[in-house]
Amino acid sequence: SQQGEEDPQALSIQEGENATMNCSYKTSINNLQWYRQNSGRGLVHLILIRSNEREKHSGRLRVTLDTSKKSSSLLITASRAADTASYFCAYGVSGGYQKVTFGIGTKLQVIP
Amino acid sequence: NAGVTQTPKFRVLKTGQSMTLLCAQDMNHEYMYWYRQDPGMGLRLIHYSVGEGTTAKGEVPDGYNVSRLKKQNFLLGLESAAPSQTSVYFCASSSPGTGAYEQYFGPGTRLTVT
Numbered sequence: 001s002q003q004g005e006e007d008p009q010a011l012s013i014q015e016g017e018n019a020t021m022n023c024s025y026k027t028s029i030n031n032l033q034w035y036r037q038n039s040g041r042g043l044v045h046l047i048l049i050r051s052n053e054r055e056k057h058s059g060r061l062r063v064t065l066d067t068s069k070k071s072s073s074l075l076i077t078a079s080r081a082a083d084t085a086s087y088f089c090a091y092g093v094s095g096g097y098q099k100v101t102f103g104i105g106t107k108l109q110v111i112p
Numbered sequence: 113n114a115g116v117t118q119t120p121k122f123r124v125l126k127t128g129q130s131m132t133l134l135c136a137q138d139m140n141h142e143y144m145y146w147y148r149q150d151p152g153m154g155l156r157l158i159h160y161s162v163g164e165g166t167t168a169k170g171e172v173p174d175g176y177n178v179s180r181l182k183k184q185n186f187l188l189g190l191e192s193a194a195p196s197q198t199s200v201y202f203c204a205s206s207s208p209g210t211g212a213y214e215q216y217f218g219p220g221t222r223l224t225v226t
Contacts, residue, residue: 004154031213042116042202042217043155088154092213099170100213102147104154 004089004103012109019076021106023089024069032065032091033100034074043088046074081112114138116218118203124224125193133188133221135203143206144186145170145215146178148199155202161186193225 004025013019023032031050035043049056049065049072056063062075076083086107090100119134135144142163147155157170159178167178175197177189186205190197200222204215 033213040220042219043204043215044217045214048213090215099145099157099160100215101157102155104152 004091004101006087006089006103006106008106009104010107010109012111013079015079015081015110015112017079019079019083019108019110021074021087021108023072023074023103025072025089025091025101025103026070027091027093029067029070029091030093032063032072032089034061034063034072035088035090035102037086037088037105039085046087076108079108079110081110084108084110116203116205116216118201118218118221120221121219122222124226125190126226127194129193130189130191131193131223132190133201133203133223135186135188135205135218136184137186137203137205137216138184139205139207139216140183141205141207141216142183143208144180145204145206146176146186146188147202147204148172148197149202149220150199158188158201193223195225197223198225199223 007022033048034046037043047058060077065072086105088105089103092100116137145160146158156172161167161180164183179187203218206215
């Protein structure tokens with residue numbers, strides 16, 4: 001399977017702490033994205049990083065990409081209870097359509 | 113804008129029954145997708161469409177059919193439901209125009225096959 005893998009699969013932290021999630025993939029990619037899924041809801045796009053970028057920031061989110069190691073990390077700083085959700089990486093490969101492959105997700109619990 | 117909507121939200125089927133899941137988007141997106149989500153498996157692509165009248169198989173297409181007769185709608189059909197098709201189904205759409213690859217998801221349909 002070409003599915004990406006997130007690590008850890010589950011993470012529990014206290015409010016205010018930082019949360020780091022990692023994603024590994026097996027193929028050459030065009031871009032990598034991170035999505036959030038609240039319980040019982042659809043996925044929401046958080047951030048995209050292209051293969052020629054190494055780091056990207058959006059608010060409290062910081063994403064890094066290491067194409068030589070085929071890995072990415074998502075850092076959420078100063079976590080809040082509202083950040084409790086599952087986080088998925090998804091990567092796109094070059095092609096004629098925007099098909100992405102999703103990882104299995106990291107379940108984050110932020111304890112107030 | 114409603115974004116991406118899915119009908120129905122929940123459904124229980126008996127083995128062998130058929131049903132159609134409807135996805136509608138009002139963002140004029142060219143691309144539409146159907147995924148299934150199972151515990152520990154993440155999202156897996158069932159079928160996708162790159163434009164009105166076109167469909168293609170994804171990673172797990174067996175037992176499903178799709179149609180895209182109108183740009184805004186993408187239908188997923190189960191002709192003879194099996195317990196292995198118990199899952200949460202998500203529809204998504206995206207646009208090639210911006211090159212952003214961002215997908216917009218519907219709220220999901222929880223299907224149970226007994």
